[in-house]
Amino acid sequence: MTRSTRLTAASLAGLIALTACDRSSTRPTPDHGPPPAATPPPPHTFYAAINAADFGEMVKQLASDEFEGRGPGSPGEEKSVEYIKAQFERLGLKPGNNGSYFQTVPMVQTTADETTVVKLDVKGQPRELKFGGDMVIGTRTGKPEVKIDASDLVFVGYGVNAPEQKWNDYAGVDVKGKTVVMFVNDPGFHSQDEKLFEGKRMTYYGRWTYKFEEAARQGAAAALIIHDNEGASYGWDVVKNSWSGAQFDLPAKDDPDPRLPVQGWISGDTARRLMSDLGQDLDKLYQAANKPGFKAIPLQAKLSVDLKSQISEKSSRNVVALLPGAKRPDEAIVYMAHWDHLGNHAHEADEHGTSSASAADDVIYNGAIDNATGVAGILRIAEAFSKQTLPPARPLLI
Numbered sequence: 001m002t003r004s005t006r007l008t009a010a011s012l013a014g015l016i017a018l019t020a021c022d023r024s025s026t027r028p029t030p031d032h033g034p035p036p037a038a039t040p041p042p043p044h045t046f047y048a049a050i051n052a053a054d055f056g057e058m059v060k061q062l063a064s065d066e067f068e069g070r071g072p073g074s075p076g077e078e079k080s081v082e083y084i085k086a087q088f089e090r091l092g093l094k095p096g097n098n099g100s101y102f103q104t105v106p107m108v109q110t111t112a113d114e115t116t117v118v119k120l121d122v123k124g125q126p127r128e129l130k131f132g133g134d135m136v137i138g139t140r141t142g143k144p145e146v147k148i149d150a151s152d153l154v155f156v157g158y159g160v161n162a163p164e165q166k167w168n169d170y171a172g173v174d175v176k177g178k179t180v181v182m183f184v185n186d187p188g189f190h191s192q193d194e195k196l197f198e199g200k201r202m203t204y205y206g207r208w209t210y211k212f213e214e215a216a217r218q219g220a221a222a223a224l225i226i227h228d229n230e231g232a233s234y235g236w237d238v239v240k241n242s243w244s245g246a247q248f249d250l251p252a253k254d255d256p257d258p259r260l261p262v263q264g265w266i267s268g269d270t271a272r273r274l275m276s277d278l279g280q281d282l283d284k285l286y287q288a289a290n291k292p293g294f295k296a297i298p299l300q301a302k303l304s305v306d307l308k309s310q311i312s313e314k315s316s317r318n319v320v321a322l323l324p325g326a327k328r329p330d331e332a333i334v335y336m337a338h339w340d341h342l343g344n345h346a347h348e349a350d351e352h353g354t355s356s357a358s359a360a361d362d363v364i365y366n367g368a369i370d371n372a373t374g375v376a377g378i379l380r381i382a383e384a385f386s387k388q389t390l391p392p393a394r395p396l397l398i
Helices: 003-021 052-062 065-070 075-090 208-217 236-242 268-277 282-289 368-386
Strands: 102-112 117-122 125-130 135-138 145-155 179-183 222-226 246-249 262-266 297-319 321-323
Touching: 052 065, 052 075, 052 368, 065 075, 075 297, 075 368, 102 135, 117 268, 125 268, 135 222, 135 297, 179 208, 208 222, 208 262, 262 268, 268 282, 321 368
Parallel strands: 145 179, 179 222, 222 262
Antiparallel strands: 102 246, 102 297, 117 125, 117 297, 135 262, 145 297
């Protein structure tokens, strides 16, 4: 028993004794019934002009625990899309999809087995990378099991093929069936060379989505991006959390572009150890990869993995509204923002199949910045346009 518990017990005992000694002085307590319910706050009044208060109110609502992190296919999705629809209706916007505010999108839900281990042969020595701490991987193939056996590793700089920039990290190397390893962001970012690409402003070539797409076009079997906080603009925890649990994608049959069997990230510390074991210096690789004319470097390592995933077919919904234009009805200006985030992880299981979250854990990924701010932003833009005296010349699709 703790000290506070003993004091409470002693106080209760004293109170009981006093009550027993003076029963004649007690009076019955009038029963006034249950306390009155708390008065709900008045509804927020939105204004036509874009202002911080209205923007903040929308972010606060979308990122509240009530919306459960806005995970696709969850109760949080239903609350999110209904909230957005209600805002469109409040603004008097027309349904944007053949009489409906909603567009149903078929999706594939893929949940990788987080006990998966990536096995490396590093100059004949075995190494293992564990999910979460060392690496995260997944597949977009829609297959419940993907195997890669003894795939050669090749370091391909930033993994960029940009003819208009006269830059090709894949020049002179065949990576078919191999595992490519690369940096995040654009060439020139880590060397602070403003002459390369767009300096510190990340282009599409710097995004991880592009890097996996290009690796797939090159015929690679797998691709691993080396994480660093500055290059990614977020820490390893963000990568680990966003790649854990269910992942959503369009069905492969609806997307003609090639897809990698396995794709993912390795932590910066893991990459540094791996390169050191291979006789490479990660800092020197950064220097080399930021110079025009960089050539890919085959590594004396092979990767093997047996990735099992749970696959299920799902659907999600876009929310679409239309503000008609006055002069050019056959053209449109489109404003878009993704409403979803990482959801509620309360029911995630540990390696023993039991929930790894306690009642005290904060298991909701609220997603205020990513991307309640984006949704609030386009809703505020829509409100400003809808309250103008004159309608826009072109229709707005939001």
